[in-house]
Amino acid sequence: MTTAADQSAADKPAADKKETRGFEAEVSKLLHLMIHSMYSNPEIFLRELVSNASDAADKLRFEALSRPELLGDDSELGIWISVDPEAKTLTLRDNGIGMSRDEVVQNLGTIARSGTSDFIKNLSGDEKKDSQLIGQFGVGFYSAFVAADRVVLTTRRAGAAATEAVRWESEGTGEFTVENFEQAERGTTITLHLRESAQEFAEAFRVRSIINKYAEHIALPVHLLQKAEEEGEADSWEVVNQAKALWTRPRSEVSDEDYQAFYKHVGHDFENPLSWSHNKVEGKLEYTSLLFVPGRAPFDLYQRDGARGLKLYVQRVFIRDDAEQFLPLYLRFIKGIVDSNDLPLNVSRELLQSSDIIDSMKSALTKRSLDMLSKLAGDPEQYEKFYTAFGQVLKEGLAEDFANKDKIAGLLRFASSTTGEGKAEVSLADYIGRMKEAQDTIYYVTAENYVTAANSPHLELFRKKDVEVLLLTDRIDEWMMSYLTEFDGKKFQHIGKGEVDLSAIAGESAEPEVTEEQSKQAEALVERLQKALSERVKSVRTTTRLSESPTCLVLDAFDPGFQMRQLMEAAGQKMPEVKPILEINPSHSLISRLAEEGDDARFADLAMVLLDQAALAEGAQLDDPAAYVRRVQRLLQS
Numbered sequence: 001m002t003t004a005a006d007q008s009a010a011d012k013p014a015a016d017k018k019e020t021r022g023f024e025a026e027v028s029k030l031l032h033l034m035i036h037s038m039y040s041n042p043e044i045f046l047r048e049l050v051s052n053a054s055d056a057a058d059k060l061r062f063e064a065l066s067r068p069e070l071l072g073d074d075s076e077l078g079i080w081i082s083v084d085p086e087a088k089t090l091t092l093r094d095n096g097i098g099m100s101r102d103e104v105v106q107n108l109g110t111i112a113r114s115g116t117s118d119f120i121k122n123l124s125g126d127e128k129k130d131s132q133l134i135g136q137f138g139v140g141f142y143s144a145f146v147a148a149d150r151v152v153l154t155t156r157r158a159g160a161a162a163t164e165a166v167r168w169e170s171e172g173t174g175e176f177t178v179e180n181f182e183q184a185e186r187g188t189t190i191t192l193h194l195r196e197s198a199q200e201f202a203e204a205f206r207v208r209s210i211i212n213k214y215a216e217h218i219a220l221p222v223h224l225l226q227k228a229e230e231e232g233e234a235d236s237w238e239v240v241n242q243a244k245a246l247w248t249r250p251r252s253e254v255s256d257e258d259y260q261a262f263y264k265h266v267g268h269d270f271e272n273p274l275s276w277s278h279n280k281v282e283g284k285l286e287y288t289s290l291l292f293v294p295g296r297a298p299f300d301l302y303q304r305d306g307a308r309g310l311k312l313y314v315q316r317v318f319i320r321d322d323a324e325q326f327l328p329l330y331l332r333f334i335k336g337i338v339d340s341n342d343l344p345l346n347v348s349r350e351l352l353q354s355s356d357i358i359d360s361m362k363s364a365l366t367k368r369s370l371d372m373l374s375k376l377a378g379d380p381e382q383y384e385k386f387y388t389a390f391g392q393v394l395k396e397g398l399a400e401d402f403a404n405k406d407k408i409a410g411l412l413r414f415a416s417s418t419t420g421e422g423k424a425e426v427s428l429a430d431y432i433g434r435m436k437e438a439q440d441t442i443y444y445v446t447a448e449n450y451v452t453a454a455n456s457p458h459l460e461l462f463r464k465k466d467v468e469v470l471l472l473t474d475r476i477d478e479w480m481m482s483y484l485t486e487f488d489g490k491k492f493q494h495i496g497k498g499e500v501d502l503s504a505i506a507g508e509s510a511e512p513e514v515t516e517e518q519s520k521q522a523e524a525l526v527e528r529l530q531k532a533l534s535e536r537v538k539s540v541r542t543t544t545r546l547s548e549s550p551t552c553l554v555l556d557a558f559d560p561g562f563q564m565r566q567l568m569e570a571a572g573q574k575m576p577e578v579k580p581i582l583e584i585n586p587s588h589s590l591i592s593r594l595a596e597e598g599d600d601a602r603f604a605d606l607a608m609v610l611l612d613q614a615a616l617a618e619g620a621q622l623d624d625p626a627a628y629v630r631r632v633q634r635l636l637q638s
């Protein structure tokens, strides 16, 4: 059995021969999963097929811009749906672009979209889990098998001869056949032989109610066959939708359901979007945009070649999918369309890449998207969904989009030392609103996870003085913060870096945590420690931030921390070694004992142990854990 994927030129059969081929392995896997995951909602296949037919019409209109002859005398594009309860079939025809034999084999034998195939290959095998993932990418044509146990598709590509049409047939169980066929009209006809469990789709009234739901946003007329009521009368076709591009209609005339259905069509999603923004711009530039915020991340969000961008129309004519030029990369999760009146219909890739029109549209659409997100933030429950899915991507914006830095920063959410939960829910505005009277700095700490951050010894004094600290635990947070130095006139400080000074916040009269006298007394100890630890630390000093722990490690204000180091090393950049600074807390009994230690060997062991413990407390891994264990054992025994 040849699979569709590994066909080579050498074994290509004569074009008109009937061939039986095997689906690519991933298609079989997808089909199997789909049938299991969609049984409770089988009608979705109709949405998918109508969506494909609409895309086929879009593609034909686009090709006809340069080759008008493709339309011939069949220029009224549409979709025709009929049912036959006796034959137990449902048939859907379109007069769109159609497919050649090669295209049929490629599109309906493999999973063409890049990334999808790998995604399916890597599914866990746990049917329940995998079924939920299926909704993350469009199930498309193959969903027909949820309702049908045999699907026959005939198609003739625009511009091809009637004898070059193709017939494809499959029972969805691993194989399909393709053969040449003769078809008078251009376009694609799909006949579903319905499963016993899906007989409802052979009932005209049932199909009508579903189509009413799924067709209103489609810009193409959808016709349903009306059976003649009286004998002798002919059957007739009835158009069931407005057949007007949804974005051209005034907002007040578009229902939420229509927006949601349209999103599912353009966003290849099963679920409703969290929010949308529909705008018509008039003036120097004229365009309409309809942007959506999805509720969950697609599987290819972090893939370099992942699907992104908007669907581009020029004067209502579809031009291309995935036009990336209208939004910055950090807003790649936004789905939708943009329809321009200013761009030429034959807009080229080059023009899209550099043009004043595109630049100003991009900056306006970026603002629009950010405004839509600010608005969404007014609903914390919905915003949390958004932030969980896309918060990390949004953070990239601080590095990418200088002009909108403040807006982006305003959209970020963080866990905090005062909310007591790991949820990222505190905004910078919330933080500023709760700042102490004399506080002029936004404090934060980065760590590998919430527990490490929340228990970091760096927080001790902040806790004691009731000063809030943001806890940043995404792996890109430290990198991100290198781009965020100010918000609303307030500086940021990483509490594990540089010197910390809370004296102003505590009030003039408050006792300092470490008195000058204690510092002075500790001077000799500091010197002794510096000598003992010179290989491993940059310096030793008395603390400005501890109140309970004996020691902690801090970095100089501009030294890269642990996260940054990991990030850079993952990107293949070798980082120079940076030694930390050891801070000691002279009020701690262990430090007093250390100061009194007369035995140099014991002093060295104690010093090393306190240093390693400071590293452990902030979630770092020891370079030589065995040496640490040996030292502790020696100390325990002596």
Ligand SMILES: Nc1ncnc2c1ncn2[C@@H]1O[C@H](COP(=O)(O)OP(=O)(O)OP(=O)(O)O)[C@@H](O)[C@H]1O
Pocket (backbone or CB within 6 Å): 048, 052, 053, 056, 094, 096, 097, 098, 099, 107, 108, 137, 138, 139, 140, 141, 142, 188, 268
């Ligand atoms: N009615 C049709 N007319 C012409 N081509 C079609 C038609 N239906 C499907 N195709 C082709 O088959 C391809 C695969 O369709 P399928 O529905 O599986 O995926 P898709 O439409 O690309 O994306 P999605 O999975 O989100 O639906 C389409 O990209 C298109 O090229």
